[in-house]
Amino acid sequence: MATAKPQIGIVGFTGCAGCQLSILDLEDELLDLLQLVDIIDFRMAMTGNKEGPYDILFVEGSIVNEKQEEELKELRKKAKILVAIGTCAVFGGVQALRNFMNDEQVRVRQYGTEGAKKHPVIKVKPLNQVVKVDHYLLECPVNKYDFLNFVKYVLAGGAPKLPNIPVCQQCKEKGNRCIFLEDGILCMGPVMQAGCGALCPSHNLPCDGCRGSILQAAYQQQVDLMLEKGASIEDITRHLLKYTAEDEQLKAFLREKWKEQGKKMEYFIE
Amino acid sequence: MYSKIILQKDLPKLVDELVNDHIVVAPTKAKNVPTFSEVRSSEEVEFSILFNEKLPMIPLKKIFLPSQQTVFKYSLSEGVTESCEELAARVAEKKILVFGASPCDITGVNVLNRIFHEYYTDALFSQIRDRTVIIGMNCLDHCYENCFCETMHSNDPKSGYDIMLTPISKTKLIAVPNSDKGKALLRTHGEIFQEVTTKDHQAYLKALEQKRLNFKSEFPVEGLASEIEDNFESSVWEEFTKKCLFCGSCTFVCPTCYCFSTKDNLSIDLKTGERIRDWDSCYYPEFALVAGGHNFREHQSQRFRYRYLHKFVDIPRRYNLEGCVGCGRCITYCPANIDVRDVLKMIRGVSN
Ligand code: SF4
Ligand code: SF4
Ligand code: SF4
Ligand code: SF4
Numbered sequence: 001m002a003t004a005k006p007q008i009g010i011v012g013f014t015g016c017a018g019c020q021l022s023i024l025d026l027e028d029e030l031l032d033l034l035q036l037v038d039i040i041d042f043r044m045a046m047t048g049n050k051e052g053p054y055d056i057l058f059v060e061g062s063i064v065n066e067k068q069e070e071e072l073k074e075l076r077k078k079a080k081i082l083v084a085i086g087t088c089a090v091f092g093g094v095q096a097l098r099n100f101m102n103d104e105q106v107r108v109r110q111y112g113t114e115g116a117k118k119h120p121v122i123k124v125k126p127l128n129q130v131v132k133v134d135h136y137l138l139e140c141p142v143n144k145y146d147f148l149n150f151v152k153y154v155l156a157g158g159a160p161k162l163p164n165i166p167v168c169q170q171c172k173e174k175g176n177r178c179i180f181l182e183d184g185i186l187c188m189g190p191v192m193q194a195g196c197g198a199l200c201p202s203h204n205l206p207c208d209g210c211r212g213s214i215l216q217a218a219y220q221q222q223v224d225l226m227l228e229k230g231a232s233i234e235d236i237t238r239h240l241l242k243y244t245a246e247d248e249q250l251k252a253f254l255r256e257k258w259k260e261q262g263k264k265m266e267y268f269i270e
Numbered sequence: 271m272y273s274k275i276i277l278q279k280d281l282p283k284l285v286d287e288l289v290n291d292h293i294v295v296a297p298t299k300a301k302n303v304p305t306f307s308e309v310r311s312s313e314e315v316e317f318s319i320l321f322n323e324k325l326p327m328i329p330l331k332k333i334f335l336p337s338q339q340t341v342f343k344y345s346l347s348e349g350v351t352e353s354c355e356e357l358a359a360r361v362a363e364k365k366i367l368v369f370g371a372s373p374c375d376i377t378g379v380n381v382l383n384r385i386f387h388e389y390y391t392d393a394l395f396s397q398i399r400d401r402t403v404i405i406g407m408n409c410l411d412h413c414y415e416n417c418f419c420e421t422m423h424s425n426d427p428k429s430g431y432d433i434m435l436t437p438i439s440k441t442k443l444i445a446v447p448n449s450d451k452g453k454a455l456l457r458t459h460g461e462i463f464q465e466v467t468t469k470d471h472q473a474y475l476k477a478l479e480q481k482r483l484n485f486k487s488e489f490p491v492e493g494l495a496s497e498i499e500d501n502f503e504s505s506v507w508e509e510f511t512k513k514c515l516f517c518g519s520c521t522f523v524c525p526t527c528y529c530f531s532t533k534d535n536l537s538i539d540l541k542t543g544e545r546i547r548d549w550d551s552c553y554y555p556e557f558a559l560v561a562g563g564h565n566f567r568e569h570q571s572q573r574f575r576y577r578y579l580h581k582f583v584d585i586p587r588r589y590n591l592e593g594c595v596g597c598g599r600c601i602t603y604c605p606a607n608i609d610v611r612d613v614l615k616m617i618r619g620v621s622n
Contacts, residue, residue, distance in 0.1 A: 032538040152536050156346075163531070164556050168517035173337040173549060175328055177303045178519065181605040190517035190605065216555040218516045218570065225515065225606055 006055035006155065009041035011075065013061030013068050015093060018141035019086035020044040020060055026144050033148065036155055052078030056154065062088040062096060063125040076131040081154070084127045085147065087140035087210050087243045096124040096245035100269045126246045135159060139196055140210035140243055146195065164214050166190050167207045171198035179204055184229050186239050191217035210243040219253045233261050234268060273446045274456050274463035275470055276435070282312030284462050285369060292367035292403070295333055303327050320370045324413035325597055329525035330368060330375045331382055334398050337549045341394065341532065345542045358393035366402040374595040376406050376431045377424035378525025384589050385528060403451050408436040410477055411484040416598025418611060420485035424595035438473040489615055491592070495583040497618050506616045511571040513606045518551030520600035526581065526593055552576050578613065
């Protein structure tokens with residue numbers, strides 16, 4: 001039966017389900033949202049789910065095994081628009097730090113010598129390493145207002161554009177004290193995407209860049225300054241890749257930087 | 271004589287009277303950062319900032335050009351439903367009173383005021399400026415090592431404020447009105463003020479003489495605009511680009527930076543919305559990106575240079591004003607320790 005309202009799905013792979021919770025947290029707007037769309041698949045929130053076809057499918061989490069790869073490919077076939085939501089789906093998330101550890105070591109540590117033989121592991125992948133992704137919604141967990149805006153703009157016939165401005169803009173608008181400058185805390189605000197309202201720096205915590213870096217970010221200057229402040233390349237890399245290990249732009253830059261220091265980044269995590 | 275004397279210990283009393291019929295904006299401390307904010311009583315005011323730190327991190331511009339501001343409202347079927355002018359007319363209510371603006375911040379607001387009126391009157395800026403009374407707090411010496419207001423001729427504004435308070439002793443200040451509004455304010459709150467004695471007047475003149483002696487220019491700004499232009503291709507820009515993080519902090523803390531971008535906020539019924547302006551910085555990669563995909567300043571070094579071109583070439587030539595007031599905030603709050611004075615000196619080939 002044809003219906004005028006777009007059919008929406010919200011599904012999750014490997015992640016903490018926090019993105020799906022964030023969407024549920026849109027308490028004030030959820031009823032209005034349901035005037036605009038039909039949510040046909042949202043296992044975390046309801047029963048009677050339908051596996052597509054979807055006009056828009058929102059996917060949380062990263063891909064960590066072959067079974068998930070197959071499932072995602074199937075879902076892609078059923079979705080007109082596929083949107084990666086949250087850091088894990090977009091950049092791999094915290095678990096993608098595993099990609100900087102030796103596979104063999106990971107398996108043995110996790111499953112024991114015997115178990116390791118039975119459980120193959122693949123590199124942790126953001127969605128776009130498996131299927132075509134049409135749009136990306138950032139943050140860990142996904143910013144619920146970005147989600148809402150996205151739905152509004154797609155229904156109105158467009159898509160919101162990423163502002164591509166660093167976290168420092170919102171940090172200054174908030175009138176925060178700069179912990180990078182004043183306390184030497186390794187804050188990545190200058191190179192990371194704003195949109196979170198400078199959440200971490202507003203609580204005296206460094207920005208670890210869960211929204212990923214901006215285009216043309218001044219990585220070189222940022223990293224040189226942090227080295228000058230006495231941080232090690234290992235520490236800096238851990239901060240920069242904590243959430244966004246599969247941010248290609250960032251990874252490529254860091255590899256060069258390690259080379260400059262006469263070191264190899266490949267398996268820098270023990 | 272229109273001028274009056276106020277005892278330093280009576281400043282809180284004055285603020286407590288002013289809050290009755292004004293939205294009073296004064297220096298406060300929020301999250302350990304000196305800032306300007308609305309106060310409801312003198313208890314919220316950090317008077318020490320007036321006499322010591324002097325400069326809140328974000329300058330007075332935040333009153334006249336808030337970081338987030340609705341510029342018009344629209345409906346998808348009818349177009350603009352409430353224009354900038356209509357919004358401005360609707361918000362103009364109570365008078366705003368700024369208490370304790372430094373001379374350089376007053377000069378900064380004067381620069382913005384000119385820019386927001388020259389080619390087009392920005393109704394929102396204008397209505398806020400028009401209903402604001404400014405009480406300044408004079409400086410008799412450089413307030414800190416990053417201040418170079420004398421170099422930029424900003425510490426003795428001739429207009430743009432209604433009363434200037436100048437300390438003439440450890441306990442007394444002279445309140446000199448600079449407009450009819452200022453004179454009226456001194457009359458209305460006459461009880462708090464005292465008449466100026468001959469001795470007070472002499473102390474005032476001595477303070478001004480001291481001010482003249484204390485302030486020193488660090489380098490000449492004469493001819494600076496053409497020198498920068500002549501050094502458009504200088505390697506100095508590249509050198510500083512290697513340090514700059516392009517975080518934009520320097521532009522947000524600058525009293526004369528006024529750039530904003532706009533974004534739309536569409537309502538959930540998809541029928542109406544509002545356009546919002548939000549502080550922007552020429553240090554950001556897409557600042558000069560236009561429709562069609564061309565970016566006028568594609569490279570970091572072009573963006574680094576542009577701020578200097580705008581402040582020290584374009585604003586002076588276009589408005590006959592200094593585009594920088596020498597407050598030093600961009601130096602103080604730069605995580606990469608870039609000093610605008612060093613850049614200018616190196617461009618001119620003058621070593622430190
Ligand atoms: S605390 Fe971090 S985000 Fe805030 S201004 Fe400093 S570097 Fe930027
Ligand atoms: S504050 Fe410093 S590092 Fe940041 S953009 Fe300005 S000059 Fe560059
Ligand atoms: S450029 Fe720097 S010193 Fe000049 S007015 Fe702006 S913040 Fe102050
Ligand atoms: S162009 Fe740059 S320097 Fe000029 S006002 Fe805008 S942000 Fe400030």
